[in-house]
Amino acid sequence: MSTPDFSCVITAAEGGEEALAASVASVLDQSMRAVETLVVLPAGASAALRKAAGALEGRSPDNVLVLQPGSDSVASLRNAGLDAARGTYVLVLDVGERLQRHACRNLWQAGERTRADLVAGRWSRLTGDGTKEREPSWQHPLFLRSRTVARFTEAPGLAVHDALVTGFCLRRAALERHALRYDEDLTHSGVLFGPLAAAVVGRIALVRRRIVSGRAVPDAGRDLAGVVEAHRRVCHVLVAQGLAELREERDRAFLLDTVVPLVRTFPELPAAERDRITATAARVLPGCVPEPVLLGLPPVERVGVRLLERGDADGVLSAAYALRRRGAVAAPLSVADDGRVYWQGGPDPVLDVTGLGHQYRSFGELKLMNRLTRYEAGGGRVLLAGRLVLPAHTGPDPEGPLTAHLEFRVRDGSRAFRAPVDTLRPDATGISWSTRTDLTRLLRPLGPRDTVWDARMVVEDGRTRSVSDLFAAHDLVGPADTSPALPRLGRAAGDTWQPYVTLRDHLALRLEARRRPARTARRLVHYATHFRPARRARLLSRALRRRWDRLHARGFKVSVYRTWLLRLPVRRGSVVFESHMGTCYGDSPRAVHEEVRARGLRLRCVWSYADSPDGFPADAALVRRWSWRYLWALARAEYWVDNQGFPQHLDKPSGTTYLQTWHGSAYKRMGFDETRVRMQNAPQRERLQQAVNRFDHFLVRSEHDERTLARAYRLPGETLLRTGYPRNDVLLAARARDEAEGRLPRPPLAAVLGLPDHRKVVLYAPTFRGGPGKRKRQRLPLDAARFAERFGDTYTLLVRAHYLEAASLPACPPGTVVDVSGHHDVSELLALTDVLVTDYSSIMFDYALLDRPIVLFAPDLDAYAAERGSYFDLREKAPGPVTATEEELFAVLSRLKTADTGFQEQRAAFAAEFGHYDRGDAARAVVDTVFARHTAPSRTVPTGEAGR
Numbered sequence: 001m002s003t004p005d006f007s008c009v010i011t012a013a014e015g016g017e018e019a020l021a022a023s024v025a026s027v028l029d030q031s032m033r034a035v036e037t038l039v040v041l042p043a044g045a046s047a048a049l050r051k052a053a054g055a056l057e058g059r060s061p062d063n064v065l066v067l068q069p070g071s072d073s074v075a076s077l078r079n080a081g082l083d084a085a086r087g088t089y090v091l092v093l094d095v096g097e098r099l100q101r102h103a104c105r106n107l108w109q110a111g112e113r114t115r116a117d118l119v120a121g122r123w124s125r126l127t128g129d130g131t132k133e134r135e136p137s138w139q140h141p142l143f144l145r146s147r148t149v150a151r152f153t154e155a156p157g158l159a160v161h162d163a164l165v166t167g168f169c170l171r172r173a174a175l176e177r178h179a180l181r182y183d184e185d186l187t188h189s190g191v192l193f194g195p196l197a198a199a200v201v202g203r204i205a206l207v208r209r210r211i212v213s214g215r216a217v218p219d220a221g222r223d224l225a226g227v228v229e230a231h232r233r234v235c236h237v238l239v240a241q242g243l244a245e246l247r248e249e250r251d252r253a254f255l256l257d258t259v260v261p262l263v264r265t266f267p268e269l270p271a272a273e274r275d276r277i278t279a280t281a282a283r284v285l286p287g288c289v290p291e292p293v294l295l296g297l298p299p300v301e302r303v304g305v306r307l308l309e310r311g312d313a314d315g316v317l318s319a320a321y322a323l324r325r326r327g328a329v330a331a332p333l334s335v336a337d338d339g340r341v342y343w344q345g346g347p348d349p350v351l352d353v354t355g356l357g358h359q360y361r362s363f364g365e366l367k368l369m370n371r372l373t374r375y376e377a378g379g380g381r382v383l384l385a386g387r388l389v390l391p392a393h394t395g396p397d398p399e400g401p402l403t404a405h406l407e408f409r410v411r412d413g414s415r416a417f418r419a420p421v422d423t424l425r426p427d428a429t430g431i432s433w434s435t436r437t438d439l440t441r442l443l444r445p446l447g448p449r450d451t452v453w454d455a456r457m458v459v460e461d462g463r464t465r466s467v468s469d470l471f472a473a474h475d476l477v478g479p480a481d482t483s484p485a486l487p488r489l490g491r492a493a494g495d496t497w498q499p500y501v502t503l504r505d506h507l508a509l510r511l512e513a514r515r516r517p518a519r520t521a522r523r524l525v526h527y528a529t530h531f532r533p534a535r536r537a538r539l540l541s542r543a544l545r546r547r548w549d550r551l552h553a554r555g556f557k558v559s560v561y562r563t564w565l566l567r568l569p570v571r572r573g574s575v576v577f578e579s580h581m582g583t584c585y586g587d588s589p590r591a592v593h594e595e596v597r598a599r600g601l602r603l604r605c606v607w608s609y610a611d612s613p614d615g616f617p618a619d620a621a622l623v624r625r626w627s628w629r630y631l632w633a634l635a636r637a638e639y640w641v642d643n644q645g646f647p648q649h650l651d652k653p654s655g656t657t658y659l660q661t662w663h664g665s666a667y668k669r670m671g672f673d674e675t676r677v678r679m680q681n682a683p684q685r686e687r688l689q690q691a692v693n694r695f696d697h698f699l700v701r702s703e704h705d706e707r708t709l710a711r712a713y714r715l716p717g718e719t720l721l722r723t724g725y726p727r728n729d730v731l732l733a734a735r736a737r738d739e740a741e742g743r744l745p746r747p748p749l750a751a752v753l754g755l756p757d758h759r760k761v762v763l764y765a766p767t768f769r770g771g772p773g774k775r776k777r778q779r780l781p782l783d784a785a786r787f788a789e790r791f792g793d794t795y796t797l798l799v800r801a802h803y804l805e806a807a808s809l810p811a812c813p814p815g816t817v818v819d820v821s822g823h824h825d826v827s828e829l830l831a832l833t834d835v836l837v838t839d840y841s842s843i844m845f846d847y848a849l850l851d852r853p854i855v856l857f858a859p860d861l862d863a864y865a866a867e868r869g870s871y872f873d874l875r876e877k878a879p880g881p882v883t884a885t886e887e888e889l890f891a892v893l894s895r896l897k898t899a900d901t902g903f904q905e906q907r908a909a910f911a912a913e914f915g916h917y918d919r920g921d922a923a924r925a926v927v928d929t930v931f932a933r934h935t936a937p938s939r940t941v942p943t944g945e946a947g948r
Contacts, residue, residue: 005034006104006169007090009081013042013074015095017052022214024056026098028063032105038084040077041068075182075189082175082182089119091169092190096214097123103211107169110205114148117174117201120158121211123167125218133213136161138253143208152198153246155206159238160249161257164194167211174201183233187226192233199237220262221269221277227258228284251293255305259285260297263304266313266320267505270475274313282311291350299353303343306350315345321369321471324505329358330369332429333391341393344429355785357811363394363464370457370468372507375499377481380440388431388459388468395426396461402426404433404459408443408509411452417442421457431459439483439497443509447493448525451511454502469506477501485511492521557631558649565635570655573934574604576633578642580663582610582625585617586825587643588661588699588922591726595923601934606633615824639930640694648691659930660695661725664842665705665914669869671712689714697721697930701728701845702916708871723925724918727827731849732920734831738850747832753818755796755832762791762893763833764857765800765826767841781859782837783886784809788816790890798829802841835896837889840864840874848911849918853900854880857889879903879910 008027012020020039027037037060039053045068057064069080078092089111093099103121111119122143124133142157149155157163170180178200182189198204220227231254238247266274286309294302304319315331322330332344333353341359343351358366374385384406396402404421419442422435443453459466477499487493494511495518502508513522528534550556575596579589585607596603606621608630613622623630626647637656640646643663652658671677671692677685692713700706701724710720734747744757755761764782780799787797792813799809801821809819820829826843830836836847839858847854856878858864865874875882880903883889892899928935 002034004036004087005032005089005108006030007036007038007081007085007087007172008099008104009038009040009078009085009090009092010095011040011074011077011081011092012045012049012053012095013072013077017048019096020049020052021056022098023093023095024064026100027093027104028060029101030099030104031102032108034087035063035104036085036087037064038081039064039066040081041066042072042077043068043070044072073184073187075184075186078182078189078193079184082180085172088172089169090172090175093166093212094190094216096216097166097212098214099212100210102209106207106209107211110146110207111169111171114203114205116148116203116205117171118168118198118203119205119207120164120168121207121209123212123215124210125215127217135210136257138257139163143206146205146207148203148205150203152195152204153241153243155204156246156249158198158204159195159234159243159246160253162191162194164198165190166215168194170197170201186230186233187223188230191227191230192237195234196237199241218258218261220258221265221273224262224277224280225284228288231258232288248290248293251289252296255289255294255297256301259305259308260301260323263301263308263316263320264323266317266473267324267471267501268474271313271473274317278308278311278313278316281308285309294350299355302350303353306348307345317473318369318371321371321505325367325369325471327356328367328369329389329391332389333358333393335359335393341391355810357785358391359393360811360813361394363390363396363461364466366391366394366466368466368468369471372470372472372476374434375472375477375481375507377483377499380438380484381436382439382483383434383436384470385432385434386457386470388433388457388466390426390428390430392428396431396459396466397463400462402431402459402461404431404457406435406437407456407458408453409456410445410450411454411508412450415445415450417444424459433457439509440486443485443497445485445487445494445511447487447489447511451494453509453511455507455509471505472501472507474501474505477507482514487511491515492517494518554626554649557626557628561631561635561650565631566651566653568632568636570638570653571604571636572638573602574606574633574637575639575641576606576608576623576637578608578625578640578644578646581644582608584824585615585620586727586827587663588726589641589643590825591729591827591923592641592659592661592926595726595927596931599927599935601927601931603639603931603934606637608633615822641930645691646694648687652694657696657930658694659697659699659926661699661727661926662705662709665701665845666708666712667840667842667870667872667874668864669712669871670709672714673708673712673869675869695719697926699723699725699922699926701725701918702914704871704914721926721929722917723929724915724922725846726923726926727825728846728849728915728918729920729923730827730831731846732918735850736920743834747828749828750832753798753820754815755818756815759794759796759815760834761798761832762795762835762837763798763800763820763829764837765841765843766839767802780808781839782857782889784817785812786886787890788812791893792816795835795893798833800826800829835893840870844879845910845914848879848907849915851904851907851911853896853903854907855889855892855896855899856880856882857886858882859884877906877910877913879907 010023024037024039027035041050041053053066057066067080067084071077082090089108107119122135122139124135127134138157138161142155142163152158180197182193186192235247235250238250294305300319300322304316304323307315307319318330322328334342336342336347340352341354343353345351368389370386370388372384372386374383376383402424404424406419406421407416409416419437421433423433425432455470457468457470481499483497485494485497494513496512496514498510498512500508500510513519577589577593579585579587593605596605606623607616608623608625609616610625616622623633634650635653640656640658643661677688695715696719698715698719699721700710706720766781784797784799796815797817798820799817809817823829830847835853835855836844837855837857838844839856844854861874881892881899883892
């Protein structure tokens with residue numbers, strides 16, 4: 001027989017016949033035919049497994065060989081497979097793992113092309129209940145593209161993470177040359193084998209394709225000692241290679257990939273299993289990872305690891321709750337003399353959770369863990385007992401009347417029942433409570449729809465109210481803890497309350513049908529809703545629902561708009577305003593609107609809003625974006641005014657004038673200059689061109705805008721209004737006021753935001769980094785907590801996320817960090833800001849008009865400029881220092897007066913170049929030009945010349 005190109009070794013130490021058949025089938029189905037399959041069975045394999053393996057060999061005797069070397073350890077079975085392999089390349093699979101259709105071909109081609117000894121690709125593993133799969137998140141950067149590395153240190157992820165536990169192959173000649181074998185004294189030998197092979201072989205090829213799917217969910221708790229020992233040996237390999245830094249990364253990844261997920265699983269484990277795991281952890285984890293690495297983890301993660309090291313099963317359970325419910329206080333907290341906050345257990349640096357910011361929240365603001373410790377059902381009456389955690393710095397008013405009640409709420413929140421808590425025993429670290437409740441009398445659901453009820457507890461001290469879910473371990477309640485139920489529709493609607501713990505670890509009650517009348521009633525209801533007339537009724541209902549949805553679908557609305565609404569006559573004097581796609585009442589459209597109102601022009605103004613009308617003037621006429629009223633208003637408006645773009649698919653009526661105020665000068669490439677747009681197909685580019693062709697007026701604030709924005713959007717010169725931006729009029733007025741009267745008193749907005757006069761105001765306004773899609777909550781590049789810790793006495797940090805994003809801010813001392821992302825008009829924020837920190841956002845072009853310090857914080861400036869493209873070198877023309885790290889930014893802010901001195905002339909030149917047409921009268925000039933027929937003729941400014 002000729003030598004095969006590939007040998008696939010499948011070890012069947014665990015798993016059943018179906019899993020083995022799936023693995024073998026994935027090998028036999030490879031697009032590369034010269035592949036042999038070696039099935040290695042343990043000595044103790046069941047008769048059914050041996051029979052299944054024999055059947056597979058019998059069906060494909062030329063491609064499948066079954067081995068049974070007489071051992072049971074996984075490592076020895078794999079070694080037997082390696083010894084018997086004849087292929088040029090050897091790949092090892094665990095039973096249940098499946099090769100992708102072209103896996104062997106992709107690996108073989110990469111190996112032959114690069115002459116690599118090791119070729120690795122992506123793999124995915126089962127998640128949850130085993131019905132879904134996903135790749136570990138760290139695989140994306142490692143296999144972002146296919147490449148070849150001379151040594152594994154050029155792809156450190158191979159050793160930092162357990163990347164080489166599957167999905168890779170080795171050249172058999174390299175196996176024999178380096179005598180590579182699995183350590184038979186190590187239960188998790190696969191964790192060590194891959195990094196060891198990568199360290200000794202030569203060239204390594206990485207392919208971006210997925211190779212293996214169906215890897216079993218890792219279960220570190222089953223053999224924690226073996227997992228830790230495998231990690232230790234991998235670290236020894238790295239140390240032997242002189243890679244101490246890589247070993248530190250490996251230690252951190254081991255904690256985050258293996259140990260922390262083990263902590264997360266504790267609420268789902270039985271108490272005996274939790275005790276067993278923590279006992280093992282106390283024996284094998286101490287000393288496994290150096291203390292500096294552990295201190296580098298996020299607060300709750302390192303607390304969980306430390307408590308696991310100590311063998312504190314109850315403490316680990318609390319840490320697991322905190323991990324699964326971010327922001328919850330799951331254990332008593334103590335405050336040291338220096339203000340540091342520690343998890344229960346003392347002033348251990350690992351238990352320092354000051355960074356969580358719990359100390360800045362009051363009793364009513366904190367999410368406190370209320371752990372249910374007893375649930376005893378006896379007939380209709382149920383005994384519930386638990387303990388509400390209290391941090392040392394806050395709690396209910398000791399002088400107030402302390403009361404509490406349980407609240408059972410139907411899952412949709414429409415109804416709730418209350419029961420008083422009988423006993424409350426507060427102490428220094430929490431409140432122990434207990435009560436007996438007659439669930440049968442208390443909970444009276446209707447029956448058919450309100451079958452699931454969630455439990456929570458409300459504690460009040462006369463002034464403050466604290467609401468907490470009832471957390472519980474999943475084994476606290478079981479099938480025997482039932483109570484009789486009496487729905488309002490009678491016991492035929494349900495007869496039993498079954499308590500259970502949800503996936504989010506809180507207590508809930510489910511109404512079930514256990515007795516014959518209720519079961520019979522439910523069967524009758526099921527039959528009545530599933531026999532033929534009922535099925536037809538459901539189909540008719542769905543059809544009517546689809547028709548209703550179609551009437552409100554955007555495609556149908558666009559069709560009606562184009563076919564019918566555009567035929568309506570234009571309503572003279574009507575104006576539709578929109579700012580940032582309806583997300584706010586601000587920017588230049590607001591300035592134009594307020595100029596119209598100040599001058600008393602007889603115009604009917606309508607504003608569009610996207611999600612909420614909050615923040616818009618109370619007397620303004622509002623229409624929801626994409627509603628029928630919105631389309632009606634657009635179709636009949638004499639004027640459209642916006643700064644972003646009305647929906648592309650909506651044509652402008654023939655008698656309408658479209659004023660596009662735009663929303664910023666261009667640093668990054670825009671319009672048809674964008675690579676993304678250039679790569680679009682012709683219809684997409686034509687749709688963009690048609691949308692731009694709707695503009696009758698386009699505001700620019702400098703010759704730079706004419707060279708960039710106007711050219712990028714292919715705008716004819718006669719559409720350009722050289723007035724500057726109306727939104728910047730207030731900035732120029734603020735600068736004039738500063739020069740005449742000084743900076744104090746601050747604008748009224750400062751008092752609304754609670755900004756003290758003795759602190760300078762820093763506005764952090766990063767640009768949009770996401771892609772198309774819904775508004776997402778992003779982690780800011782700047783660590784607001786570190787900023788507050790460093791400058792909390794001298795600066796107040798205002799954070800304004802881009803209008804397409806939402807900032808996720810940590811808890812900080814009061815008055816140090818304020819989220820102003822929801823404020824409608826950024827110009828008002830700029831007017832009270834002392835220092836602007838941004839990256840490459842166009843906000844810097846506006847703020848430069850104030851002649852106040854600007855600091856650019858752009859860690860990814862080069863990558864962003866390379867990916868998106870830019871119109872000029874930002875470092876060359878920057879209006880302030882350009883920093884790449886937080887330390888550089890903090891250093892500039894700590895010596896701001898000195899640092900800013902060297903940029904005053906450059907900032908003035910920046911403002912002159914990019915804001916040449918901003919004179920402070922843009923709103924007046926725009927109104928005179930666009931709404932000329934509604935103003936005095938003498939004040940009309942010719943199109944294309946306004947503001948010159």
